[in-house]
Amino acid sequence: MANLDFWFDFASTYSYPAVMRIAPLAATAGVAVRFRPFLLGPIFKAQGWDTSPFNLYPAKGRHMWRDLERLCADHSLPFRRPDPFPQWSLLPARVAQVGLAEASGEESWGEESWGEEFCRSVFRAQFGEGRRIDDIATIGDILAQLGVDGDAVLAAARAAPIKARLRDETQEAQQRGIFGAPSFVTGDGELFWGNDRLERALAWAARGG
Amino acid sequence: MANLDFWFDFASTYSYPAVMRIAPLAATAGVAVRFRPFLLGPIFKAQGWDTSPFNLYPAKGRHMWRDLERLCADHSLPFRRPDPFPQWSLLPARVAQVGLAEASGEESWGEESWGEEFCRSVFRAQFGEGRRIDDIATIGDILAQLGVDGDAVLAAARAAPIKARLRDETQEAQQRGIFGAPSFVTGDGELFWGNDRLERALAWAARGG
Numbered sequence: 001m002a003n004l005d006f007w008f009d010f011a012s013t014y015s016y017p018a019v020m021r022i023a024p025l026a027a028t029a030g031v032a033v034r035f036r037p038f039l040l041g042p043i044f045k046a047q048g049w050d051t052s053p054f055n056l057y058p059a060k061g062r063h064m065w066r067d068l069e070r071l072c073a074d075h076s077l078p079f080r081r082p083d084p085f086p087q088w089s090l091l092p093a094r095v096a097q098v099g100l101a102e103a104s105g106e107e108s109w110g111e112e113s114w115g116e117e118f119c120r121s122v123f124r125a126q127f128g129e130g131r132r133i134d135d136i137a138t139i140g141d142i143l144a145q146l147g148v149d150g151d152a153v154l155a156a157a158r159a160a161p162i163k164a165r166l167r168d169e170t171q172e173a174q175q176r177g178i179f180g181a182p183s184f185v186t187g188d189g190e191l192f193w194g195n196d197r198l199e200r201a202l203a204w205a206a207r208g209g
Numbered sequence: 210m211a212n213l214d215f216w217f218d219f220a221s222t223y224s225y226p227a228v229m230r231i232a233p234l235a236a237t238a239g240v241a242v243r244f245r246p247f248l249l250g251p252i253f254k255a256q257g258w259d260t261s262p263f264n265l266y267p268a269k270g271r272h273m274w275r276d277l278e279r280l281c282a283d284h285s286l287p288f289r290r291p292d293p294f295p296q297w298s299l300l301p302a303r304v305a306q307v308g309l310a311e312a313s314g315e316e317s318w319g320e321e322s323w324g325e326e327f328c329r330s331v332f333r334a335q336f337g338e339g340r341r342i343d344d345i346a347t348i349g350d351i352l353a354q355l356g357v358d359g360d361a362v363l364a365a366a367r368a369a370p371i372k373a374r375l376r377d378e379t380q381e382a383q384q385r386g387i388f389g390a391p392s393f394v395t396g397d398g399e400l401f402w403g404n405d406r407l408e409r410a411l412a413w414a415a416r417g418g
Contacts, residue, residue, distance in 0.1 A: 047266055063388065066399075066400070178268070190275075192276070196403075200283075
């Protein structure tokens with residue numbers, strides 16, 4: 001089956017429509033998608049940025065917020081601008097690694113995989129409800145709703161293997177030439193950047209890329 | 210009739226597919242489009258950039274060239290990466306102002322309007338054939354092919370009214386919050402940035418925006 005790596009950061013605005021849209025589109029295209037959350041912070045830092053470019057360049061930021069609002073309306077996604085922005089995405093990124101590691105069969109915290117649904121829930125909480133994703137209460141609520149053992153998952157998220165896994169993922173993203181999120185990488189190494197490239201990336205993957 | 214302002218810079222890479230695609234899409238959508246070439250240089254300078262962000266951020270630049278090549282293939286547009294990049298767009302921008310001023314009835318150098326076709330020819334020369342658009346020979350060839358009096362047009366392009374017009378257009382772009390190209394502004398002031406927003410901008414305009 002054709003496959004596609006889906007790289008995103010939990011603080012990334014345009015990753016919100018991408019994470020909410022990708023599963024049904026991928027099913028239709030016949031493409032298996034792997035969720036790969038990483039941290040944009042170290043990559044931005046290497047480019048000389050200490051915060052989001054949407055904060056560094058106010059005109060770009062104004063357009064982005066309005067554009068995201070329009071996109072969410074078009075896709076019938078709830079939208080509420082988070083404050084502060086960007087949020088610190090380390091905690092949800094580590095927790096997601098726990099769920100996604102389980103899905104890939106490396107670990108097990110329950111009978112069903114909850115990694116992808118956790119990712120969607122975090123984005124919905126942040127950009128749909130204006131909740132803080134760097135707040136352990138938000139993450140705990142989401143885990144409870146997913147029916148997983150929050151204490152065990154949070155302990156695993158803070159342990160060395162998951163910390164290392166997230167660092168490795170971030171390093172791999174940078175090595176693959178990723179400079180923003182969301183990004184999509186096909187099996188043959190084609191890089192597509194941006195929610196607005198999601199359909200093209202799936203089509204490329206489906207053609208055997 | 211619904212209308213849309215189409216702002217672009219002749220050196221802007223993603224303005225190439227936008228300028229080549231907009232006329233038939235606008236006709237289908239029932240939207241009247243006004244071509245408004247301006248200079249991104251002063252706007253980038255105000256953001257602290259002395260060249261294209263695609264040069265300042267190499268990973269972003271690598272993705273853009275590959276993405277543009279893929280887009281051109283999808284739209285059956287010829288593509289050749291120009292060297293150097295970005296090119297100095299002052300000369301074609303001033304000449305375009307002559308043609309577009311004529312089209313709007315302010316001036317007259319011939320029986321037919323040639324402004325929009327000139328814009329398409331400049332982009333085709335630069336991104337389809339790899340020609341230099343800061344070379345007066347390229348601009349002269351294009352004017353000759355369009356059947357207009359090149360000497361008269363070039364003289365007008367260098368005269369004070371056209372220089373002032375281009376300065377005013379660039380200033381208006383900045384005042385409207387434009388920070389990149391291509392950009393689209395609807396009658397009700399909605400700003401859309403990027404070739405990938407062209408269809409949405411037309412739809413917004415057609416809905417009465």
